[in-house]
Amino acid sequence: MNKILALDPSGTGTTGIFCANLDQENNIINSYIFGDYTNKDWKEHLKGIIEIVKKRKPNIIIFEDTTYTYGRQHQGTVSLCKLLGSLFGLKYTFDFIQQIGTVPVNNVKSFRDKVQTGTEEITGLSFEIGRGNGWKYEDQKVSLHQVDALVVYHLWTKENMKSKETIGEEIAILKAKKRLGNRQKEELEKLERMYDL
Numbered sequence: 392m393n394k395i396l397a398l399d400p401s402g403t404g405t406t407g408i409f410c411a412n413l414d415q416e417n418n419i420i421n422s423y424i425f426g427d428y429t430n431k432d433w434k435e436h437l438k439g440i441i442e443i444v445k446k447r448k449p450n451i452i453i454f455e456d457t458t459y460t461y462g463r464q465h466q467g468t469v470s471l472c473k474l475l476g477s478l479f480g481l482k483y484t485f486d487f488i489q490q491i492g493t494v495p496v497n498n499v500k501s502f503r504d505k506v507q508t509g510t511e512e513i514t515g516l517s518f519e520i521g522r523g524n525g526w527k528y529e530d531q532k533v534s535l536h537q538v539d540a541l542v543v544y545h546l547w548t549k550e551n552m553k554s555k556e557t558i559g560e561e562i563a564i565l566k567a568k569k570r571l572g573n574r575q576k577e578e579l580e581k582l583e584r585m586y587d588l
Contacts, residue, residue, distance in 0.1 A: 405536045455539060
């Protein structure tokens with residue numbers, strides 16, 4: 392069974408958490424939990440994440456990654472970068488962690504906005520305008536940070552944990568083409584490796 396910990400990390404604010412246990416055969420969520428952690432000190436966020444890792448023992452950790460350089464540099468950015476570096480290091484601390492993955496922050500925010508406006512969807516996630524409404528996942532209220540952690544999970548698994556059937560279909564489409572460019576050849580090789588796992 393794959394156990395995935397998805398994070399919307401913050402160095403000085405609120406870290407959103409989505410942890411899912413997946414059916415190994417179909418990569419379908421068997422169970423999940425949401426959470427968040429708020430503190431002004433990035434080290435406290437790291438301690439909180441380490442406690443979740445010890446308790447849940449995820450074999451995959453994925454998180455929203457920053458662009459590192461942008462126009463709003465401040466102390467929060469430095470703390471976030473320190474936290475992100477520490478997250479990469481968790482693979483070397485816990486032997487059950489097999490993979491650390493990231494999703495760019497711009498992709499997360501853009502996709503979340505599309506879900507909110509109805510042009511994209513995540514099964515079970517909804518947004519309603521009005522007092523007492525907001526984000527819900529399977530009728531459970533979730534915070535914006537938790538939604539971002541769920542979006543991180545959705546985007547990463549959609550790209551990296553395709554079903555064998557989907558991979559087979561993508562391989563067939565690429566093989567049916569008369570000529571493949573370098574990127575398409577690389578994609579075909581990647582898909583064939585994934586199919587053989």
